[in-house]
Amino acid sequence: MKxxxxxxxxxxxxxxxxxxxxxNLSYLHDIDILTTGVGMVNTTFTLAQILFESxxxxxxxxxxxxxxxxxxxxxxIVNITTDIFSEIGAxxxxxxxxxxxxxxxxxxxxxFQNQNKNFFxxxxxxxxxVTGITVNTVHGNENSISSVIKRFxxxxxxxxxxxxxxxxxxxxxxxxxxxxxxxxxETRNPETWNIPLAINNLNDYLIQLLSDKINEN
Numbered sequence: 001m002k003x004x005x006x007x008x009x010x011x012x013x014x015x016x017x018x019x020x021x022x023x024n025l026s027y028l029h030d031i032d033i034l035t036t037g038v039g040m041v042n043t044t045f046t047l048a049q050i051l052f053e054s055x056x057x058x059x060x061x062x063x064x065x066x067x068x069x070x071x072x073x074x075x076x077i078v079n080i081t082t083d084i085f086s087e088i089g090a091x092x093x094x095x096x097x098x099x100x101x102x103x104x105x106x107x108x109x110x111x112f113q114n115q116n117k118n119f120f121x122x123x124x125x126x127x128x129x130v131t132g133i134t135v136n137t138v139h140g141n142e143n144s145i146s147s148v149i150k151r152f153x154x155x156x157x158x159x160x161x162x163x164x165x166x167x168x169x170x171x172x173x174x175x176x177x178x179x180x181x182x183x184x185x186e187t188r189n190p191e192t193w194n195i196p197l198a199i200n201n202l203n204d205y206l207i208q209l210l211s212d213k214i215n216e217n
Contacts, residue, residue: 001214002030004056005206006047008038008160012063015203016210028213032056040085040134040163047167058119058174058214061164062206064198065156065179066138068149072128072181075197077205078155079127080177083162085110086133086152096147112165114177121214123205124176130155132177134162140188157185178205 007013017033032054036046047059065078072078088110090097099105133154139145148154161177168175182198 001028001057002032002055003210004032004034004050004054004059005210006034006036006043006059006061006164007063008036008043009063010035012199013203013206015200016062016206019203019207020210029210031210036160039136039159043160043163044167047164048171051167051171051173056173058176059164059168060206061161061175061177062202063158063160063179064182064195064202065132065158065161066183066185067156067181068145068185069155070184072130072155074181074183074194075201076181077127077201078130078179078181079114079124080132080156080158080161080179081114081129083112083114083132083134083158083165083177084152084154085162085166086148086154086157087135087137096151098151110162112162112169114165114175119174119176119214121209121212123209123212124214127178132156132158132161132179134158134160139185142187145185156181178202180205 020031034050036043089099100107131154133152135157139148156179158179164177165175180198180202182195183193
């Protein structure tokens with residue numbers, strides 16, 4: 001199976017890359033690694049470019065994320081099965097005008113499902129399935145957090161996820177979005193974050209997952 005592992009930054013998948021390089025984890029899978037840069041614009045362009053040039057059976061987007069739900073513990077790995085471009089719309093006074101509700105966009109233009117109906121592995125089945133939003137500006141204000149929860153009730157947020165699912169949907173490529181929780185979405189307080197734990201757990205998970213066979217249904 002040919003797999004493309006996609007991350008925004010090298011830091012997020014450095015542990016996997018090192019293990020992959022030393023132990024040749026490609027003996028079961030042909031694995032390429034792509035770092036796109038932070039944000040949905042970088043991700044869309046860089047990912048689309050490589051997918052036009054090469055064919056893959058599965059794209060895995062991996063990285064860290066913030067959680068809106070305290071019951072999702074820091075360092076937890078989640079499977080984002082639905083991701084949303086949450087900022088597409090217009091400010092309307094103190095409210096938000098949703099372009100889907102106004103008819104300017106279809107729901108399918110901003111809501112994306114991961115396309116993983118063909119692949120099975122016990123480690124994938126063990127993950128909680130969650131809903132994500134993809135943003136240009138991570139939330140750190142009580143009013144904006146309350147507003148986005150009211151509109152979408154998301155579990156987690158990232159800056160790239162929906163962009164990966166969008167590109168894969170357009171090109172009809174199977175994809176997964178796996179994230180490790182580094183912080184809670186609240187008034188910005190880096191002292192409460194645990195990025196090293198999230199990255200360590202993510203890389204350990206990826207090493208286990210991609211060292212084994214992923215079965216096709």
